Amino acid sequence: MTASSTESRPASIRLEFPAPGSSGPLDGVALVTLDRPKVLNALDFAMIAELTDVLEALDRDPACRAIVITGSGDRAFAAGADVRELAGQTPASLLADDHFHRWERIKRIRKPMIAAVRGFALGGGCELAMTCDMIVAAEDAQFGQPEIRLGVIPGAGGTQRLTRAIGKAKAMEMVLTARPMSAREAEAHGLVTRVVAPAETVRTALEIGVEIAAMPPLAVIAAKEAVNRAEELPLDAGLEFERRNFYGLFASEDQKEGMAAFTEKRPATWKGR
Numbered sequence: 001m002t003a004s005s006t007e008s009r010p011a012s013i014r015l016e017f018p019a020p021g022s023s024g025p026l027d028g029v030a031l032v033t034l035d036r037p038k039v040l041n042a043l044d045f046a047m048i049a050e051l052t053d054v055l056e057a058l059d060r061d062p063a064c065r066a067i068v069i070t071g072s073g074d075r076a077f078a079a080g081a082d083v084r085e086l087a088g089q090t091p092a093s094l095l096a097d098d099h100f101h102r103w104e105r106i107k108r109i110r111k112p113m114i115a116a117v118r119g120f121a122l123g124g125g126c127e128l129a130m131t132c133d134m135i136v137a138a139e140d141a142q143f144g145q146p147e148i149r150l151g152v153i154p155g156a157g158g159t160q161r162l163t164r165a166i167g168k169a170k171a172m173e174m175v176l177t178a179r180p181m182s183a184r185e186a187e188a189h190g191l192v193t194r195v196v197a198p199a200e201t202v203r204t205a206l207e208i209g210v211e212i213a214a215m216p217p218l219a220v221i222a223a224k225e226a227v228n229r230a231e232e233l234p235l236d237a238g239l240e241f242e243r244r245n246f247y248g249l250f251a252s253e254d255q256k257e258g259m260a261a262f263t264e265k266r267p268a269t270w271k272g273r
Contacts, residue, residue, distance in 0.1 A: 012036050012047040013054050017061075019068060019206055028065035028213035029206055030058050033072050040079035041071040043124040045099040052102040059109045062272060065217055066209035067109070069132060070116040070202050071125075077117040077141070078125030083150065103156045107131045110221045112212050116205035117141045118198055122180065127156040130165060133224060135191065136205040137183040138198040143191060144180035164231050165191045216254040217272035222246075 012035055019031035032054055034041040058064045071077040094100070106128070115121075115132040122144045129135050129143070137143075145158040153159060154175065163171040166181075166189040173179060186192045196204045212220060222245040229241045249255050253273050261268035 013050045015054050029209035030064050030067045032069045034078055035072045037073040040076035042082045043078050044082035044085050048102050052105050055106055055109050059111050065213035067111055067113045068116055068205045068209050074118050076120040078128060079120045080123030080125055112224055114205045114208055116202045118201050122146055124156055127158050130161040134193040136201055137192040137195050138201040139183055139195060140198050141183040142180040143186050145175050146178035149178050216270045218252050218254055219249055
């Protein structure tokens with residue numbers, strides 16, 4: 001299935017749901033592909049709008065329990081923003097059109113998202129990968145925020161999310177010098193979840209998605225929210241948020257089923273309620 005475009009041009013996002021190769025007990029994994037290979041999947045405003053619409057539709061679909069995002073081809077996840085489009089912007093046009101608000105909408109997706117990264121994930125590509133909950137990186141992946149070379153700075157969360165992921169010192173180096181980070185270095189600094197052979201990148205991400213899709217949906221959403229709050233809240237407030245989510249799940253049928261299944265030594269059947 002291909003996502004519908006918001007403009008009179010070919011769709012730049014491919015959606016396959018259930019994802020090929022994600023066969024499992026639920027088939028609840030969607031594969032979303034950035035599909036502008038001629039420009040290394042550069043992220044223009046129309047593509048981000050289309051991506052946001054696709055992700056929000058999947059988030060509303062109870063059959064979808066995990067999402068994998070990847071780039072078409074083997075050279076890039078996304079090599080950055082569409083510089084030609086950005087070059088013509090002014091402060092007034094950026095403020096009036098407010099295309100960048102979609103990045104926060106993507107971050108608010110409640111279903112777990114896994115980035116499967118081959119090749120370049122630069123600028124907006126790196127920022128998009130960081131909005132995901134996990135990153136599976138090919139050995140040939142490179143992460144970077146090279147905006148400084150264009151006379152600007154990252155504008156879709158790069159200075160904030162990168163610093164939280166790898167620490168101030170390394171983030172300063174990447175942002176101020178535009179030096180890219182290899183997959184292995186990114187793994188060592190906690191930016192990526194797993195590094196795999198290039199040919200295994202999407203398959204590995206889908207396998208993780210299948211594992212998540214087999215878990216109780218409400219608990220998955222609550223757990224994702226709680227982990228994300230750990231970056232945003234002081235420890236005491238984060239612990240309070242976690243405890244409230246923990247208590248709240250005891251009102252769910254899945255909690256009753258999960259604990260009964262454990263006691264009775266049988267597989268649980270999740271209903272998502």
